Amino acid sequence: MEVRLGTMQNYFRWSVGLFLIAIAVYGNSYYSLEPLLYRVLGVLVLLALSTVILLTTVEGKEGLKLILESRTEIRRVVWPSRPETTQTTLIVIVAITIAGLILWGLDSLFGWATASLLG
Numbered sequence: 001m002e003v004r005l006g007t008m009q010n011y012f013r014w015s016v017g018l019f020l021i022a023i024a025v026y027g028n029s030y031y032s033l034e035p036l037l038y039r040v041l042g043v044l045v046l047l048a049l050s051t052v053i054l055l056t057t058v059e060g061k062e063g064l065k066l067i068l069e070s071r072t073e074i075r076r077v078v079w080p081s082r083p084e085t086t087q088t089t090l091i092v093i094v095a096i097t098i099a100g101l102i103l104w105g106l107d108s109l110f111g112w113a114t115a116s117l118l119g
Contacts, residue, residue: 013057020050 024046028039054060080088 010057013053017050017054017057020046020053024050 024043027046028043031039031042055064
């Protein structure tokens with residue numbers, strides 16, 4: 001019984017959170033003649049409120065945990081140095097240029113062959 005109540009609360013929170021987002025979207029278009037500042041503030045308030053509600057769901061808690069864990073993972077990443085980044089970028093540019101020239105050559109060849117066959 002308690003698991004079912006928790007599941008129903010989770011669905012209810014999702015419904016309320018998504019309903020608030022829908023109100024923000026609809027309200028922004030409905031009040032299109034109002035000043036932009038008021039509309040932006042209204043949308044931000046509703047989105048903040050819906051975010052708080054959605055973070056109380058099971059999936060929201062897991063998502064927040066994932067975000068916090070990914071921040072610690074990013075700190076462990078060994079980022080490439082500037083020369084490595086430059087070399088890799090140049091290699092990619094050269095490879096793309098060569099592939100482009102090959103495709104251009106094949107396109108020209110097939111175009112010429114088609115034109116020769118069709119007259």
